[in-house]
Amino acid sequence: MVLSTIISVFSLAAFAVIHSLTASLPFKRLLVRGLGSRAEMLYLPAYSLIAVLTILPLVYLLYKYPGRILYKIRSPWRWLMVGGQLIAAIIAPRAFQDAPHRFKIRSQLSAPRTPEAGSLNIRGIYRWIRDPFLLSGLVIIWLTPIMTVNLLVIYILTTIYLFLGSLHWETRLVAQFGDEYRKYQIRVNRIIPGLRGSVKEFD
Known part of the structure; x- marks a missing residue:
C-alpha cells in the first residue's frame, strides 16, 4: 500500500510539472515564436488535451x-x-466564458497597462469570486463521498498545488492589469463567494 501511495505521488508530481510548464509564459513565448498567430487558436485545446492525458495515469492508479x-458517505x-460536484464542474467552463480575455496568449505576453493587455472587464461569476477555478477544484475533490488513504494523500497535495497555482495566477x-486588479482584490474574495463587492460596482 505504501508503494502505491508513493507511485501515485510521483504521478501527481509529473502531472504538476508538465501542467505548470505548459502554462508558463516562457513556454507560451516559445509557442508564439514557432507558430505565430496560430498559437492563440491551438494552445487551449492542446493544453487541455495534454492535461487530460497526463492525469490519466494517476486516475488509473487511484482506481x-x-x-x-x-x-x-451514505x-x-x-x-x-x-450534486455539489456537478455544480462545481459547471463553474470552470462558465469562468472561461465570463473572462476569455484573461486567457489569451497575446494579452498575457503584453506589457502591463497597454492596449494589448486590455482591461479587466469584471462580469459574470467574477463579480462574486476572483478564482472560480480554485473553488471548483476544491469542491470537486473534497466532496468525494468515498475517501481512501491514497485519495486523501493526493487530495491534500492537490489542494496545496491548486492554492499555490492560484497565488501565481493572481x-x-x-x-x-495593475491597480485595476488590486482594487478588485479588495472588493471580492478569492476563494469564498461573497457579496462584499456589489455587482453594480463593476458596471
Whole structure:
C-alpha cells in the first residue's frame, strides 16, 4: 500500500510539472515564436488535451490501488455531495466564458497597462469570486463521498498545488492589469463567494 501511495505521488508530481510548464509564459513565448498567430487558436485545446492525458495515469492508479477506505458517505448525503460536484464542474467552463480575455496568449505576453493587455472587464461569476477555478477544484475533490488513504494523500497535495497555482495566477493578473486588479482584490474574495463587492460596482 505504501508503494502505491508513493507511485501515485510521483504521478501527481509529473502531472504538476508538465501542467505548470505548459502554462508558463516562457513556454507560451516559445509557442508564439514557432507558430505565430496560430498559437492563440491551438494552445487551449492542446493544453487541455495534454492535461487530460497526463492525469490519466494517476486516475488509473487511484482506481486500481485506492488504499484503505477511511469513510463512505451514505445516501441521501452522498447524492447531495455528488450534486455539489456537478455544480462545481459547471463553474470552470462558465469562468472561461465570463473572462476569455484573461486567457489569451497575446494579452498575457503584453506589457502591463497597454492596449494589448486590455482591461479587466469584471462580469459574470467574477463579480462574486476572483478564482472560480480554485473553488471548483476544491469542491470537486473534497466532496468525494468515498475517501481512501491514497485519495486523501493526493487530495491534500492537490489542494496545496491548486492554492499555490492560484497565488501565481493572481500575481500574473496584477502584472497584466495593475491597480485595476488590486482594487478588485479588495472588493471580492478569492476563494469564498461573497457579496462584499456589489455587482453594480463593476458596471
